[in-house]
Amino acid sequence: MKNINPVWRGLISLIVFGALGYGVGFGISVLVNGAAKTSPAGPIPSVFALFFGFAAFFFGVIGYRGVTRGLTWQVIGTLVGAFVVVGIRAAMGLSAFDGKGFFLPEGAWVFGGLVGAISFMFGVGVLSDWVKWARGIETPEEHPQDESGWKKFFSVSLDHKVIGIQYVVTALLLISIGGLFALIFRTELAASQLQFLTEGLNIFSQNGLQLFNTLISLHGMIMIVSILLGIAGITNYVIPLLIGAQDMAFPRLNAFSFWIAVPAVVLLLSSLVLGGFDTGWTGYPPLSTLAPVGMQMFFLGVFVAGWSSILGAINLITTVVRMRAKGMTAWRMPILIWSSIAASLITLTATQFIGLSFQMVMFQRLFGMGFYDAAKGGNPILFQHLFWFYSHPVVYVFVLPGLGIISELLPVFSRKPLFGYRWVAMSSLGIAMVGYIVWAHHMFASGMNEYLRIPFMYSTLLVSVPTGVKFFSWVATMWRGKISTPTPMLFVLGAIMVFFIGGLTGPMNATVSTDLFLHDTYVIVGHFHDTIFGGFVFPFFAALYYWFPKATGRRMNETLGKIHFYLMTPSFFVLTFGMMYAGFLGMRRRIADYDPELHLDGIHLVTTIAGYLVAISVIVFIFNFFYSIKHGEKAEGNVWNSRSPEWQVPSPMPVHNYDKSFEVIGEPYDYGSGDNGYVKFIDEPASNAH
Amino acid sequence: MAHTQDKSSALSQGVIIFVYLAVLTIIEYFVALTFDATGLLIVIAIIKAALVMYYYMHVYKLNSDEGADNRNSYAYKAATDRLGLWLFLLSDTFVFAGLMVSRMNLLGLTRPHLNQALGLFVTAVLLVSSFFMNRGETAMKFGDVKGFMKNTAVTFVLGLAFLLGVVFVEWRMAAAEGLTASFGNPATGPVGGVFYLMTGMHAFHVLTGLIFLAVVWNNARKGIYTAEKHWGVEAATVYWHFVDLVWIFFYPALYLIGKVVQ
Amino acid sequence: MIHFLIVGALVIVVALLTYLGLDLTGLADKMNPVTASAQAVSIDHLWHLEVMVMCFLFGLIMVPLFYSLIVFRQKKGELKDGQYVTGHTNLEITWTVIPLITVLTFAYLGGRSLSDINRIDPNALVIKVHAQQFTWTFEYPEYGVFTTELHLPVNRQVLLKMESKDVIHSFWVPEFRIKQDVVPGRITEYRITPTLEGSYKVRCAELCGTSHAYMENPVIVASADSYATWLNDQAKLAQESQTPEGKGKLLATKNGCIGCHSVDGTKMTGPTWFGLYDEDTKFADGTDAVADDAYIKESILDPNAKIVAGFPSPSIMPPFKLTDDEISDIIAYIKTLK
């Protein structure tokens, strides 16, 4: 086994142990439910196969340590937690097991899932230093050197650069999984009537319609989590470099934020096999109080993932406030920092609301507390307020860092200062602040107090103003520049165009009376794919192409990069224009089958094909990414001829970042001014920087 | 400024603040019993919160530039940690704010029927515990580890009493009042849900606070804190007062404002 | 200067072309399907205005972007920097204030349009709407009529008072434009003045469970006369149906059973009732039973007790609290379906 490629080793153990887990699950299922009631694609065999397979894959790749140990502990923790509940139920004289095919009762799944997530953290080893502190044992100030080579990415590392890459790769993995789900349900949507997600289907205790709903809902949430992780990845990697810090303010918390996302994702995915849920990513009650156990796993997964973003935001803000290089005053910070801070402020505060709203549904399901149960005097619309109080601002969490990346790269490739730096910086804060008070624009048709719709219409439209400032400033930055278009710049331009289309469809959603038509149609689906791709996906790719040489000392392949861009951008426009057009013709959201009388078959087919083309372009990217790590063209100098500090030292970045600390002596984007640059290195070891 | 006092004046400041808080709580209680003045109750709660934040939790320290001349110094690092802690508390505030919003939405200006004497009693217990916590921290600030341990032990016992009081007495009495409705018996709707979730979430924070106190107490016993270096103690203190701060708002929200419903 | 002139001209050209392009798809001057209500007219106006402004903005950003990209690109081998300009306060103020005014205008017009579509006619016809997974039932309170098709007279304001039995649904007739959620525990209102005779569909627009896609019922807008005739017929039918079968049929409509169970053998969310009675039913666990009175009663009161083969578990069908008399009426009705 030793000299086989680790990836193959992983896949082999995935298959072997996945099958083993499946067998065990099948056996249990037969024992508990009887052979007749056990379906081959039933929840128990699948959940065992999923858990075993995951853990075994990593076992094959790196052996028993890091993630593997975490996942093993998660499995054990889940079982222990679950059986505690089973025991308590048995002691209370309640039915200990579940008769509906899920083996364990709902409470056991939930508690088991929670204990499992915590066990993961102990198993993977992020908590060990804190445990030492709690016992009064000092840990070394300098964090320990990671092992060399790729294996360090699979275990806990305290180095912000390693964590950044861990985040980015996880995000790419999630985009692939979410994208795969999208391709599955897009295929079903290519024609009216049900083709393969039929009512007769029975996978994971779901018929085709339920599975379709599960897939769209998970697509939505997995993509959103992938965005949050992708952003965390970029900011983690880049921001300490931009401000000249050794690391983030709290390296252990940083590792914690990353690793907690892993069990969260496992929980999220387990909802697919535990009966799924049919509510969309919004999980509105009362529907979500009726869905199968999968619903609880979804809520729990999102809740745990929420902690990852909250703690990440705390870390980021503290780092920026406390650890900037000498001379880096507020108005001389790189612009990406402004937007990341604005986004972090939102994450820090609003995330608690979605956590709470989900918890309340969980409690309602577990204990019958009737928060959202109208029959008991609860209020289903309260959930929507709590939910959107987070979920609207979070769309600006998705885009603000992305817009920051645009503003960061545009001057480099236009060879011109960022036009109106202060206005652009303030517009980020403006968007974030106004973003707090617009949430009810998702609820214009919800039956909330009618008069509230007017103030929310005003506030929503107001967001366009600071966003507009960014667009105009970008255009003015390019005007009379000396523009070159390597791959990162292409993605920046793509981002601007795509986000612009998405943004322009915003105001028509915001005026109440037109929204009463557009709400819950594919127009909205088109709107947000545009804003999300333009505000996150395109800038994310731009950032990866741009900072790749910094991380690896090699460039990504330009030709493949261009293929990626020129394939993705047009197909993406076709995808979203197709969505919007279908929406205008009356296509509702979240339906697997549409009325043939609407004559939507043609447009849906085109949309599906476009979706596949986008997927192919992403596969090209993923190939390029892993290929270039080893085989890319060497690029150790200032590849993009940037003023930014991280490019003034050779790539790849050494473990402890800068050897010498620097002082800020100019403006970050003063290209063409002929001054002495943005930063000056001073002869002082970086650890004593001030 | 408060942080350049000598020990006895620091301690007596703690006493004075405690007296203010106690008097305000009593006023609050009688106001609520005699007439319907939600606005006044909110004002009192805010004043109490401000007193706790300033004198017990030392928010102003966020603004200090201790250790700025050497970024590797303990003081500079502690100040960084302090910012992190406060950001965490800010975030946590939003959980409680969300609960408050839900409470207002679901119950409006009504409140569950609860035992007033018990409510006032647990509130007093928590307040007194904050007072001892403050004494403990002050002792540590002047290097008095023994004093710290003594006061923290008292705090711990009071906190434990609060926790047990809520879970084993208050919840049982509430259940007797019919609030268990939520556990399977669909009679009183979300009232029980709101009550259990608010007190439960707060109790959970008390529990974590107790664990935190136990940890710093044990570390103090091992002698790893000094007058200059005791960030762990400060963090535990601030966290403990934060739990008290939340109760300053939850107590009137659950026990005092609005009309009783049954 | 010449750059500005060219760009200015191009902006106008591109804006016009965008508008014309949208017009080709038929989306520029009104929203899609036919405009079939008075309220839709006002919404379409607002829409048209927004489209025009968006087309202009599209040109305004895209033209200078592409223009710079082409004209100000770096020539091969050239390593110069661009012109050193860091900002321009007056420009910034301009492009803050003008969009501000624009959006405020939108908001104002949006408010106007909203009050237009909410204008109340005191003589509005009141119809009750009951939503449930996965069908709509309409009640004409003054006539005791229950139907699963919504009939409306043309050119008269109707006020729908909507209630949901289970989860949130949303009432949407695309031709009327407006959409309104139906929420359990409260009554939401939907005001509409149909202006165009024809038959449409109300399509549930809020995800309400697996068969959300199929929660579509016919909406028929007819002249005042034919509406009155239809209503009278229905009222008569309701009165005459005093037989158990007749009452059963009415109950099946009222309770929404026929939203999931077809009576002619076609497959819907639930198994068809056609030929159900006294025949063998196969269950998901492999057993089977004859559909007699006791079985049907059990199916209604506790749908989870036995799941019909091919249908998901737990049952999608909610338990119904019906009296014994009502159940025997329904059974009498099911018996007729052969």
Ligand code: HEA
């Ligand atoms: C990245 C995410 C992102 C971003 C940035 C935005 C940006 C905006 N969104 Fe979007 N939105 C979503 C993601 C996003 N949205 C998602 C995910 C949903 C659906 C959720 C669900 O239901 O599942 C949604 C749904 C949604 C709705 C609810 C629709 C419905 O369900 O009925 C509304 C309604 O107002 C809305 C409005 C807006 C507005 C006004 C903006 C503005 O911020 C746009 C501002 C930008 C511009 C306007 C362009 C540039 C400006 C200028 C050039 C200046 C001049 C402009 C003018 C004078 C107008 N969005």
Ligand code: HEA
């Ligand atoms: C980051 C956010 C994001 C991204 C990137 C996408 C990407 C895509 N989305 Fe998604 N979408 C959402 C966020 C996102 N979406 C949200 C929030 C919803 C709302 C959900 C709800 O209503 O509840 C939604 C809903 C949604 C719908 C509406 C469903 C419905 O209402 O019925 C549709 C329909 O066409 C759709 C399509 C697509 C397509 C074709 C892509 C394509 O771009 C996907 C392209 C494919 C890839 C990027 C993957 C490529 C890689 C591989 C294929 C490799 C696979 C290999 C391995 C796994 C090893 N999405």
Ligand code: CUA
């Ligand atoms: Cu009813 Cu969707």
Ligand SMILES: [Cu+2]
């Ligand atoms: Cu929004």
